[in-house]
Amino acid sequence: MRVHLIDGTYELFxxxxxxxxxxxxxGGTAAATRGxxxxxxxxxxxxxxxxxxxxxxxxxxxRNDLYPxxxxxxxxxxxxxxxxxxxxxxxxxxGVVVWPMVGLEADDGLASAAATLAHDERVEQVxxxxxxxxxxxxxxxxxxxxxxRRKEVVTDEAGIKAKYGIGPxxxxxxxxxxxxxxxxxxxLPGWGSKAASGVLKRYPHIExxxxxxxxxxxxxxxxxxxxxxxxxxxxxxxLYRELATLRIDPDLxxxxxxxxxxxxxxPAAFAEACEHLGAPRLPERAAKLAARRAALT
Numbered sequence: 001m002r003v004h005l006i007d008g009t010y011e012l013f014x015x016x017x018x019x020x021x022x023x024x025x026x027g028g029t030a031a032a033t034r035g036x037x038x039x040x041x042x043x044x045x046x047x048x049x050x051x052x053x054x055x056x057x058x059x060x061x062x063r064n065d066l067y068p069x070x071x072x073x074x075x076x077x078x079x080x081x082x083x084x085x086x087x088x089x090x091x092x093x094x095g096v097v098v099w100p101m102v103g104l105e106a107d108d109g110l111a112s113a114a115a116t117l118a119h120d121e122r123v124e125q126v127x128x129x130x131x132x133x134x135x136x137x138x139x140x141x142x143x144x145x146x147x148x149r150r151k152e153v154v155t156d157e158a159g160i161k162a163k164y165g166i167g168p169x170x171x172x173x174x175x176x177x178x179x180x181x182x183x184x185x186x187x188l189p190g191w192g193s194k195a196a197s198g199v200l201k202r203y204p205h206i207e208x209x210x211x212x213x214x215x216x217x218x219x220x221x222x223x224x225x226x227x228x229x230x231x232x233x234x235x236x237x238x239l240y241r242e243l244a245t246l247r248i249d250p251d252l253x254x255x256x257x258x259x260x261x262x263x264x265x266x267p268a269a270f271a272e273a274c275e276h277l278g279a280p281r282l283p284e285r286a287a288k289l290a291a292r293r294a295a296l297t
Contacts, residue, residue, distance in 0.1 A: 003123055003259060004048045004147075005113050007130035008055035008098070009106045011036045012087055014150065016080045032080065033087045034279045039149075040096055041285055050259035054109030055088055057100030061108075063183075063243050070243060071184040090277065093270040094286060097259050104247055107135055111246035113253040114138045120256050127154075133180065134244055136160050137171040165197030170204045176240035177206070177230075185240045188233050195220050206230075206237050263290025 015035030040051065059073035059081075073081060088098050099109040107130070114126045118140055128135055131148040138144055142156040160168050177196040179187025202218040203209040210216055211234075213227035220226065230237060253259070264270035264286055271283040 001050055001123060001256070002048070002125045002127060003050040003052070003113075003117050003256060004043060005110045005126065005128045006040070006043075006051060006053040007106055007110060007128075007132065007135075008036065008053040008087065008091075009084075010130050010132065011039060011053075012055070012080070012083055015039070016077070016083070030083075030086075030277045032083050033090060034277050034282075036087050037090050037094060037274075037277070037282060038279065040091060040094070041282060041289070044261055045285070045289055049261065050256060051261055052097045052099065052113050052253060052259045053091055054099045054101055054106040054113070055084055056106045057084060057088065058102045061101075061105045062103055062247075063105075067185060067239060067243055069184050069186075071182070090270075090273045093264060093266065093273045094282075095261055095264045095270075095290075099252060104249065107132060108247045108249070109252060110135060111138050112249040114144050115248050116250060116253050117256055118144050123256055132182075134171065134175060134183075134246060136164070137168050137244075137246060139168045164193075166200045167204065170200045172241045172244040172246075173200055173204070173206050175244040176237050179240070180244065183243065185243055187240065188229050188237055190222065190225055190229050195222070195226055199226070206234075206241060262293060263287070 012032050016032035018035070040053070043051065059071070059076065063070045064072060088100050091098050101109045110128050110130065114128055115138070117123050117126050125142070126144045127147050128138060128144065129147045129149050131146070131150070135146055136155070139146060139155065139157050139160050146155040147153070155163065157168060160171070164171065164174060166174055174196050177188050177191040178193050179185055198220045199209060199218055209230060211227065211231050213224040216223050216227065264283070267283065267287060270286065274280060274282045
């Protein structure tokens, strides 16, 4: 079986900002939830059997305690923020497993499920549906891969190496040196993506990098300046790597069969939720698909 792990936060943002401006201006917040729920149903209609969705139920996480500049919910459209509990509830009513993350982030939830399921012999492949750079650290061969659903691009371990010039386990180090504007930490001065890739290809982790440029066994422009910068900002680099390293909760998903979709547990409740969303056709699609799945068992 193949398991699909969905970044619900990314999907909600995607459908919110993908809606026409006039719809958002009229307070059409339900459009984002309709989009996410309909998209999950489409994924199931295309053959997905096991799905888990992680969301940022609370945007702030333990990382905000580590670094004051880390991303917060400040500035997020209140109408969009209000949709998080709504999309969680409607997906659960549809029979999809949802992990509303508090303390940890949605990416931590996806990493946790991927780490557990990758060791399950019943699982052929784990597909993490998110283009987020930090999730590249979860990729393992072609067993755990990333999927950009918008671009329809699958990235395996070879793809990570081709894109960043380093292996998946070095992604947190790369982000620490380069920075991640989406998460709110700047990286180190002068360390661009090319320099970071070149150094980490030779020295996979920050602590492996010699503190003196004379000891570097790698041809990188401005090596002395980079080495001095790392020496002066070493503690910051290690902090940024901690921010970029995804946390694993081994108890989040302990049995892949809990992710098998069999239909709405309460069809009437799902139909009512869809009525409020202005999506009356979704329950009919879900019912037809659930009936087909049941006929095959």
